[in-house]
Amino acid sequence: MSFLNSYIYYVGAFGLILIGLYIILVKHNLIKVIIGLGILDTGVNLFLICVGYVAKGTAPIFSRPGTDSEHMVDPVPQALVLTAIVIGVAVLALALSLAIRLYQHYGTLNLRKIREQKW
Amino acid sequence: MRKIISILLLSIVALGIYLSLTKIPFGVPKSKVGKHYIDEGIKETGAVNIVTSVVVSYRGFDTLGEVTVLFIAATGLAVVLKIGRRKATAVEPASFVLATGCRVLFPLILVFGSYIFIHGHLTPGGGFQGGAIIASAFLLIYLGCRERRINEKAYKSLESLGGLFFVVVGLIGLAVGGYFLLNFLPKGQPYRLLSAGIIPVIYIAIGFKVGSELAGIIDNLIEES
Numbered sequence: 001m002s003f004l005n006s007y008i009y010y011v012g013a014f015g016l017i018l019i020g021l022y023i024i025l026v027k028h029n030l031i032k033v034i035i036g037l038g039i040l041d042t043g044v045n046l047f048l049i050c051v052g053y054v055a056k057g058t059a060p061i062f063s064r065p066g067t068d069s070e071h072m073v074d075p076v077p078q079a080l081v082l083t084a085i086v087i088g089v090a091v092l093a094l095a096l097s098l099a100i101r102l103y104q105h106y107g108t109l110n111l112r113k114i115r116e117q118k119w
Numbered sequence: 120m121r122k123i124i125s126i127l128l129l130s131i132v133a134l135g136i137y138l139s140l141t142k143i144p145f146g147v148p149k150s151k152v153g154k155h156y157i158d159e160g161i162k163e164t165g166a167v168n169i170v171t172s173v174v175v176s177y178r179g180f181d182t183l184g185e186v187t188v189l190f191i192a193a194t195g196l197a198v199v200l201k202i203g204r205r206k207a208t209a210v211e212p213a214s215f216v217l218a219t220g221c222r223v224l225f226p227l228i229l230v231f232g233s234y235i236f237i238h239g240h241l242t243p244g245g246g247f248q249g250g251a252i253i254a255s256a257f258l259l260i261y262l263g264c265r266e267r268r269i270n271e272k273a274y275k276s277l278e279s280l281g282g283l284f285f286v287v288v289g290l291i292g293l294a295v296g297g298y299f300l301l302n303f304l305p306k307g308q309p310y311r312l313l314s315a316g317i318i319p320v321i322y323i324a325i326g327f328k329v330g331s332e333l334a335g336i337i338d339n340l341i342e343e344s
Contacts, residue, residue: 006145007140010140014133021132022126050145051143052153063242065310075153076173076178086251094195100200
């Protein structure tokens with residue numbers, strides 16, 4: 001129980017990652033697989049932010065002179081996630097465009113019926 | 120069968136994650152480099168927002184790489200959707216109230232997005248966030264005034280110019296002081312709009328680039344529907 005108390009954010013982040021992986025592995029509909037990719041992306045971003053968190057921390061921005069710098073969270077993962085979110089959107093859009101073309105070519109989004117996508 | 124195998128596989132993964140996560144404490148400062156950025160960031164880069172100084176100054180080269188990834192994703196989407204596109208069908212115009220509301224909101228959202236990326240070194244925000252807000256303004260126009268299209272040449276060239284500007288500013292630093300992306304402009308007084316040297320310049324370029332790129336993605340996807 002103490003693990004849950006102190007690590008609830010990690011549990012949430014990896015819960016999202018595992019849910020996303022499960023969807024990618026199990027679902028047959030390509031749109032659902034892409035939704036799983038989005039959930040996985042969110043989980044990874046959340047985990048990176050959690051790693052940089054400092055207890056009772058504030059954003060690493062000196063909004064006025066003399067701001068206390070003792071309780072600021074780590075800025076490096078925040079900078080990483082900032083760009084990763086925008087890239088995640090672009091990659092999701094790319095995956096959706098491929099799904100559109102795949103649907104026009106095969107007439108279905110079911111990965112079991114597309115012979116080349118079967119595994 | 121597949122479900123059972125997947126659940127087994129994922130539980131093994133979860134066990135491995137659990138065993139390694141118990142070694143990582145939550146909520147304590149971990150990296151010395153982050154502490155250094157917070158303590159010395161204002162002195163070294165002149166930017167009050169430490170995240171911005173990490174994105175554009177300390178890790179500027181990584182950001183160039185990430186912008187390139189974004190560019191490749193947007194270009195790949197355009198290529199995939201351009202091949203074999205059918206003729207666009209006539210669209211039904213939206214109602215008068217919706218169209219007028221969108222036309223009123225559009226410039227306000229553009230101004231807000233520009234504010235976000237111009238003040239990236241002072242307040243929360245920056246080029247990526249401001250660009251996303253600007254793209255949302257274009258999405259509103261596409262939903263409200265359906266017959267309107269943005270000029271494809273304009274956003275393509277704006278996107279390319281933004282990326283080119285980033286590289287050129289980095290190369291000027293290389294020529295002046297011997298480092299790529301050297302902060303060669305005067306850093307000025309912190310907490311002022313005109314401070315932090317090349318950081319706002321680069322972030323404005325990134326803002327234009329991300330905004331036009333995401334607007335292009337929206338344009339391509341809407342023309343497909």
